[in-house]
Amino acid sequence: MASPAAVSDLPTDHLRGRVGYADRLFKATMFAAAGIVLLVLLCTAAFLIDQGWPALRHYGFFSFLTSSRWAPSDATPKGTHPNPYGILQFAYGTAVTSLIGMVIALPVAVAVALFITEVAPAWMRRPLSYAVDLLAAIPSVVYGFWGIFALLPALHPIVNFLISTLGRIPGVGAVFAGPFFGVSYFAAGLVLAIMVLPIVTAIFREVFATTPIDEKEAARALGLTRWEMLRTALLPRSRSGIVGAGILGLGRAFGETIAVTMVIGNSVLAITTSIFGQGATMSSVIANEFTEAVEPFHLQSLFVVAFWLLVITFVVNVAGRLVVRRTRAGLA
Amino acid sequence: MLAPPRADPTEQVLQSRGGDDGQSGRHVKDVAMTVLLAVVMLATLAVLGWVLVYVAAQGLKYLGPTFFTQNPPGNPSQAGGGFENGIIGSLIIVGMATLFSVPIGVAAAVAIIEYGGRFAAATGFVADVLVGLPSIVIGAFVYVLWVTRFGFSGVAGSIALAIIMLPLIVRATAEMLRLVPVALREAAASLGISRARTIVSVVLPSARAGITTGVMLAVARAMGETAPLLLTALGNQLFVVTNPTKPISTLSLEIFNNAITGFQAAQARAWAGALTLILIVLILFVAARLIGWRLAVTRS
Amino acid sequence: MSNLTDSTSPVVPGGQRSTTPGSTEAGRIEVSGLTARYGKHEAFTDVSIAIEPGQVTALIGPSGCGKSTLLRCLNGLHMTVPRASVTGTVRVAGVDIYRSDVSLVHVSRYVGMVFQRPNPFPTMSIAQNVTAGLRFGPRRRRRGPWLEEVVERSLRQAGMWEEVKDRLHKPGGSLSGGQQQRLCIARSLAVEPHILLMDEPCSALDPVSTLVIEGLITELKNDYTFVIVTHNMQQAERVSDVTAFMTVNGPGQPGQLVEVASTKELFSNPSQPATVDYVTGKVG
Numbered sequence: 001m002a003s004p005a006a007v008s009d010l011p012t013d014h015l016r017g018r019v020g021y022a023d024r025l026f027k028a029t030m031f032a033a034a035g036i037v038l039l040v041l042l043c044t045a046a047f048l049i050d051q052g053w054p055a056l057r058h059y060g061f062f063s064f065l066t067s068s069r070w071a072p073s074d075a076t077p078k079g080t081h082p083n084p085y086g087i088l089q090f091a092y093g094t095a096v097t098s099l100i101g102m103v104i105a106l107p108v109a110v111a112v113a114l115f116i117t118e119v120a121p122a123w124m125r126r127p128l129s130y131a132v133d134l135l136a137a138i139p140s141v142v143y144g145f146w147g148i149f150a151l152l153p154a155l156h157p158i159v160n161f162l163i164s165t166l167g168r169i170p171g172v173g174a175v176f177a178g179p180f181f182g183v184s185y186f187a188a189g190l191v192l193a194i195m196v197l198p199i200v201t202a203i204f205r206e207v208f209a210t211t212p213i214d215e216k217e218a219a220r221a222l223g224l225t226r227w228e229m230l231r232t233a234l235l236p237r238s239r240s241g242i243v244g245a246g247i248l249g250l251g252r253a254f255g256e257t258i259a260v261t262m263v264i265g266n267s268v269l270a271i272t273t274s275i276f277g278q279g280a281t282m283s284s285v286i287a288n289e290f291t292e293a294v295e296p297f298h299l300q301s302l303f304v305v306a307f308w309l310l311v312i313t314f315v316v317n318v319a320g321r322l323v324v325r326r327t328r329a330g331l332a
Numbered sequence: 333m334l335a336p337p338r339a340d341p342t343e344q345v346l347q348s349r350g351g352d353d354g355q356s357g358r359h360v361k362d363v364a365m366t367v368l369l370a371v372v373m374l375a376t377l378a379v380l381g382w383v384l385v386y387v388a389a390q391g392l393k394y395l396g397p398t399f400f401t402q403n404p405p406g407n408p409s410q411a412g413g414g415f416e417n418g419i420i421g422s423l424i425i426v427g428m429a430t431l432f433s434v435p436i437g438v439a440a441a442v443a444i445i446e447y448g449g450r451f452a453a454a455t456g457f458v459a460d461v462l463v464g465l466p467s468i469v470i471g472a473f474v475y476v477l478w479v480t481r482f483g484f485s486g487v488a489g490s491i492a493l494a495i496i497m498l499p500l501i502v503r504a505t506a507e508m509l510r511l512v513p514v515a516l517r518e519a520a521a522s523l524g525i526s527r528a529r530t531i532v533s534v535v536l537p538s539a540r541a542g543i544t545t546g547v548m549l550a551v552a553r554a555m556g557e558t559a560p561l562l563l564t565a566l567g568n569q570l571f572v573v574t575n576p577t578k579p580i581s582t583l584s585l586e587i588f589n590n591a592i593t594g595f596q597a598a599q600a601r602a603w604a605g606a607l608t609l610i611l612i613v614l615i616l617f618v619a620a621r622l623i624g625w626r627l628a629v630t631r632s
Numbered sequence: 633m634s635n636l637t638d639s640t641s642p643v644v645p646g647g648q649r650s651t652t653p654g655s656t657e658a659g660r661i662e663v664s665g666l667t668a669r670y671g672k673h674e675a676f677t678d679v680s681i682a683i684e685p686g687q688v689t690a691l692i693g694p695s696g697c698g699k700s701t702l703l704r705c706l707n708g709l710h711m712t713v714p715r716a717s718v719t720g721t722v723r724v725a726g727v728d729i730y731r732s733d734v735s736l737v738h739v740s741r742y743v744g745m746v747f748q749r750p751n752p753f754p755t756m757s758i759a760q761n762v763t764a765g766l767r768f769g770p771r772r773r774r775r776g777p778w779l780e781e782v783v784e785r786s787l788r789q790a791g792m793w794e795e796v797k798d799r800l801h802k803p804g805g806s807l808s809g810g811q812q813q814r815l816c817i818a819r820s821l822a823v824e825p826h827i828l829l830m831d832e833p834c835s836a837l838d839p840v841s842t843l844v845i846e847g848l849i850t851e852l853k854n855d856y857t858f859v860i861v862t863h864n865m866q867q868a869e870r871v872s873d874v875t876a877f878m879t880v881n882g883p884g885q886p887g888q889l890v891e892v893a894s895t896k897e898l899f900s901n902p903s904q905p906a907t908v909d910y911v912t913g914k915v916g
Contacts, residue, residue, distance in 0.1 A: 020735065026528035027447060033439030034455040037502060040495055041458050044465070044473040051476050111372035119369055128373070130621055135380055137549075137617045139556020141584050142387060142606045145591045149599075150386045194379055225362035248464060255466025257559035258588060283468045287559050290472075291566065306472040310465070317464035321457065448714065515751040519816070521712055523765030523823055524741030533768050537755040 045314075048307040055300035059083040064304055068092070070268040070285065072295040085301035087308065089271045093185065093279040094309075097260060098253035100189025100275065105196045106246055112197070113204035118230060129205065136198035144262030147191045152182035152263065159186065159276055177274040183265035185275045191263055192253045200249040203324065207241030208234060244323030251316040255309070257283040282309040384610070391607025394600040399608070403571050404601060408590065411597040415605045417572045418586035424574065425486050425565060425582055426554050429493035434547055436494075437501030438536070444502070445509040446531050456506065462499035470495050471560030479564060486576035489565025493557060497550040504546020508539035541623050548620035552613045558584040583609050658725050659685030659826045659857035661706055661743075666720035667886075668701050668710055675701040676887035678720070681876055685826075688849060688858040690872035690895065692865060694910065697878040698887030699861045703829050706859060707743035708736035724827070741769060744820035745829040749836045750812035752804030752819070759783045759800040761815055765823040782822050790818035791848055810841025817848065828852075830860040834867065846871050865911060869899055877907045 049056075056064075059080055067086025074084040116128050159180045166176035211234050219229040235242075265278025266288050272279050280288070282305050293299040399414035440459070444452045471492050478488040512535050520530040536543075561567070567585040568578070583605055590602035661683040668675045676698030683689050683706075691699040704710040705722055708729055721728045729739045752761045760767075762783045783800065787793040792814045796807070804815055813833060820828060830849075834842040849858055849871050862868050868875050876892040891904050902908050 023526045023528045026531075027443075030439045030443040030447065031451065033436045034443040034452060036436055037440050037455050037462065037498060038458050040473075040498070041462060041465075043477070044469065047473055047476040048469070051472075108372055108376065111369050112376050115369040115373040119366055120373075126625075131377055131380060134614075134617065135376075137552055137556075137613050138383060139558070139584060139609055139613060141556065141558040141588050141591070142610060143383070145587065145602060145606055146383050146386055148591070149390070150382065194383075197376065225358055227362040227365040228358065230365075251464040255464070255468065257466065257468040261559075262588075262592065283466055283559070286468050286472065287562055290475075290563050303472060303476075306469050310469045313464060313466055313469070314461060317461045320464070321460045513751070515747060515749060516753060518709060518712070518745075519747065519751045519753070519819075520764070520768070521709055521737075522707060522740050522745035522747075522829075523769065523819065524737050524739075525765060525768045526737050529768040533764075534753055534755075538753075540755075 045307070045310060048303050048310060052300055052303035052307050055085065055297040055304055058297060059085065064301070064308075065091075068271045070280075072289070072293070072298045072301075075295045075297055077296045085297065085304070087282070087301075087305050089268065090280055090282040090285050090305060091308070091312075092271050093264065093281040094254055094283070094312075096185050096275060096279070097188040097192055097264065097281055098250055100186060101192030101196055101253045102246060102250055104190065104193035105200055105249060106242075108193075109197055109200040109204055109245070109249075110242065113201050113208055114230060114234075116201075117205055117208045118226065118234070129202075132198050132201050134198075135194060136202075140195070140256065140258040141262075143191050143195060144259035147187060147259060147263040148183075151190065152187055155182065155187060155190075156180065159184075163276060174273050175275055178276060180276045181265070181278065183263050183278055185264065185272070185277065185279050188260045188264040188281070189275070191259050192256055195256060195259065196249040196253050199252055200245045203245035203248065204238075204242065207238045207245070207324075211237055240323055240326065244320050244326075247316055247320030247323060251313050251320055254313050254316060255283060257287050260284050261287045282306075282312075387603065387606050387610055390600075390603035391605075393603065395604040395607055399601075399604050404586065404590065404598075406570060408593045408598040409595040411600070413601060415583060415586045415601065415608070417568065417570070418581045418583040418605065419608070420572050420574065421486065421565070421568075421580040422555060422582040422584070424576060425489045425561075425580060426493060426551060428487070428490035428576060429497055429554055430547070430551055432490065432494035433497040433501055433550070437498050438505050438543065440498075441502045441505035441509060442531055442536075445506050446527075446535065456502075459499040459502040459506075462495075463503065467492075467496055467557055468559040468563070471563035474560065475563045482577070484564065484566035484579040486565055486573070486578065486580035489561045489580065489582070490576070492560040492564045493554040496557060496560065497554050500550040500553060501543075501546055504549070505539070505543050508542030508546070509535065511542070512538045541626070545620045545624040548616050548623075552616040552620070555613055555616070556584055556609060558582075558588050561585055562588075583612075660723075660725060661827065661857070661859070662721075662723040663702075663706070664721050664723075666702075666705060666718060666722060668698065668705050668718050669716065670713060671715040673884070674886035676878065676889070679878075679889045681889060681892055683827075683857060683859055684874070685857045686854060687873040688853050688860060688871050690868035690875045691859065691861045691878060692863075692868050692875060692910075693878035693887070693890075694880060695863075696883065696887065697880040699878050700831055701887075702878070702889075703745075703831055703859060703861050706827070706829055707745055708739045709745065711736060741765070741823050742825055743827045743829060744823065744825035745831070746813070746816050746820055746833045748832045750809060750816050752807070752812050752815050754803065754805050756804060757801045758787075758796055758804050758807070758815060761804040762786050762818050762822050764819060769823065786818040786822040787815075789821050789852065790814045791844070791851075792818065808841075810837050810844060813837060813841065813845060814848070817845075821852075825856070827857040827859070830858065832861050832863060835863060842867070865899070869895060875899070877902075877904075877910060879906050879910065 060083070063083040064085060064087050066088070067083050068088035069084070069086045070089065071084045112132060116125055116132070120128055160178070162176055163178040163180060167173050167178060215233050216229055219233040224232065260281055261284040264280060264284055266280050266284060267278040268280045268285060286302050286306055289298070290302055293302055400419060401416055402412070402414035403417045404415065405413045440455060444456045474488050474492040474495070478485070478491060482488070516534055516538060517530055520534045525534070561582055561584065565582060565585070566579040567581040567589060573580045587602045587605040587609065590598040590605065593599070663682070664680045666679045667677045679702060691702060693699050701710060705718055706724070710716050710718065718730060722730060724739065724743060727734060729736065753764060756764060763779050766779065766782060784793060787796060792811060795811065804812065807815060834845050837845065846867065849860070860872065872895045874892065875895045875898045877890045877898065878887050879890050880887040890906050891898065891902065893903070898907065899911055902911055
């Protein structure tokens with residue numbers, strides 16, 4: 001019989017080596033996996049710039065950012081000026097749609113998060129959070145499809161009213177000018193607002209939940225109403241968290257592709273000043289033209305777009321994470 | 333103590349009490365704000381309802397058993413057919429993506445939480461940033477990595493989806509590992525169980541339910557992804573492909589391709605596909621929440 | 633017997649685990665000049681104490697005096713805390729456990745530990761909990777009838793075989809607090825340690841369970857060396873043969889070992905004024 005009594009008494013010299021080896025191998029494997037995560041980010045940047053490099057060299061590094069005309073059919077193997085692959089209008093489209101999205105989503109998200117964490121009775125909180133999270137679970141392609149057939153028709157009367165009122169104001173009017181065909185920056189912004197809302201709300205909920213309860217109770221004990229308590233004890237403390245969440249939501253909106261592609265109109269030739277006009281974003285032009293890019297430097301130029309999109313979203317996300325992280329550390 | 337960085341709020345409020353904005357005014361304001369918050373909440377729920385009901389109403393017009401057993405007709409303007417090719421393709425591609433991303437994601441989370449250190453912390457931060465990376469950019473990366481060498485294929489699509497799922501799994505797993513009590517790790521150490529064994533046999537099993545929840549949510553996300561697949565799996569609109577080295581269609585690609593054709597028959601198929609996709613995602617979502625909820629109940 | 637290091641290590645008597653460690657060096661711990669740190673903070677400084685086999689040694693003292701840290705230094709668990717370090721030596725059975733060629737994994741199999749809060753593995757059954765150390769230890773023996781023998785023997789030693797023999801496959805978490813703690817003791821005994829460290833093992837238990845555990849210690853002390861940290865001076869008086877008193881001058885200061893004496897002596901006739909103050913209840 002193997003004597004269990006001897007288990008810890010046998011000489012362990014040869015075993016020690018093996019255990020140490022297995023342990024180290026395991027640790028190395030875990031860190032290799034972590035390395036893959038880092039590698040993905042580095043490789044993405046390196047590969048994109050590598051693919052875009054021929055176009056960047058041919059047309060010049062900054063010529064992409066100084067033109068707003070994207071006309072692949074004008075491209076020739078030899079010609080370098082003017083650069084037919086201007087991408088300024090895409091950057092503009094990305095910025096405008098995301099801004100519209102955030103302007104709508106941020107206040108709504110604050111209100112929803114406040115309602116869930118502070119106003120709703122306890123039994124309602126979990127179902128309400130799930131319902132809002134569910135908005136994030138609906139796939140992008142479904143939002144785009146729904147946007148075309150349900151949202152756009154509903155927008156027509158509202159937008160036509162805005163065009164006839166705001167559009168008449170001298171100066172600012174250009175931003176709200178007609179005509180309106182449905183697909184537009186504005187429609188894309190609205191869809192983005194719905195898609196970003198659950199992400200931002202989730203961060204707000206977390207930020208609001210970190211306000212110490214005794215502080216809220218102290219405010220209530222002073223005879224403040226609930227709203228006064230929220231305004232004086234909760235919101236000021238949460239300011240940087242709200243900023244961070246806003247930045248992260250913006251990053252998400254910048255990258256959203258399919259839904260935007262379906263409702264923005266994909267007009268690539270110039271910047272459209274009116275938010276009711278048609279345009280394109282950095283991500284939508286890639287999705288739209290990638291598999292049909294046959295002109296000289298066309299595909300390479302799409303990689304230039306992808307590279308800049310990567311740079312922008314990277315910067316925005318790092319900034320947002322740092323702000324949110326600092327908030328958490330500050331509250332802990 | 334009640335002291336936000338700027339002015340003392342209690343003072344402001346106490347002063348305003350003496351002003352023209354009397355007791356009743358404060359309470360009217362309080363009620364008004366509460367009502368406003370409730371209205372915004374209702375509006376948000378209404379939008380959710382609008383999307384779900386609209387898709388369901390449109391989808392039910394066409395969805396039937398043959399939708400799962402037939403492929404789209406060669407001519408998109410023709411009525412009939414289904415998305416069998418897309419549904420099978422989605423299962424293959426997402427299944428492979430899950431196989432790639434779960435071991436790597438869980439292992440990376442183990443490095444971050446169980447071992448720690450500067451490299452691990454950097455990985456944690458990069459995972460956070462990767463979550464925010466546009467999926468189309470990841471599609472472009474995999475295009476360079478794979479498609480330029482081996483052509484459009486299901487493998488390429490699943491690599492792209494795996495990269496999208498990876499940071500989600502890392503974050504969910506890390507969160508769960510953080511909740512495993514130190515006492516369990518110490519108990520294992522005091523029994524002479526090595527670090528690696530402790531992680532595999534004690535820590536990870538304790539976090540299993542939470543990790544499963546995270547994986548299911550990542551799968552749900554991958555199921556709906558479309559943009560990166562346009563650049564990698566490409567799609568195949570007409571028949572079932574099970575060889576992952578060939579271009580494969582997915583449910584999401586079929587919805588996209590049929591939705592933008594402009595033919596009513598194709599759009600009818602796309603609505604049925606959208607409803608199917610939402611139902612799949614919904615089931616994953618609810619199942620994940622149920623596991624998460626049971627977890628929360630047993631913990632408390 | 634037990635070589636914690638390779639064959640060139642200091643000579644330790646060979647053979648099977650002795651049932652009377654009192655006659656050998658196997659259960660002896662010798663701490664000399666030990667200082668433990670968390671980062672830069674010193675938990676205690678310059679502690680020297682010899683813990684004799686076959687006895688129960690109690691560590692008492694006010695909170696923050698470093699008694700738990702001292703206990704965790706005796707099996708190397710202290711080193712699992714990030715940025716923790718020690719200077720000085722801890723000799724277990726004559727072997728310095730902090731020497732670079734000694735694996736702390738093996739030390740923990742020689743020196744078992746029971747914690748303040750019962751911590752059975754939640755994903756394992758009662759039987760699996762008992763055999764965890766063997767199944768996942770360095771010498772893996774995953775199955776076999778002998779594992780069942782280990783389960784029965786260890787649970788009997790912990791005085792709970794009769795209570796649980798019909799539900800060995802129920803989760804460990806389904807037991808009461810006192811039973812869980814005895815399960816943890818059984819789990820430690822299953823790997824056949826020579827020394828058992830206990831970190832306030834009864835502080836989370838009700839009085840009846842406390843008495844059961846104390847009875848267990850008295851029953852097992854002929855076979856194992858016990859070191860027990862306790863807040864409860866009556867408990868130290870009831871179960872221990874030798875008591876070590878530690879104290880600390882103020883928050884953030886390192887703890888110090890004040891005196892070690894037979895328990896009777898220390899409580900009836902302490903030699904140091906700080907000990908007098910503590911055991912008479914003036915401080916702490």
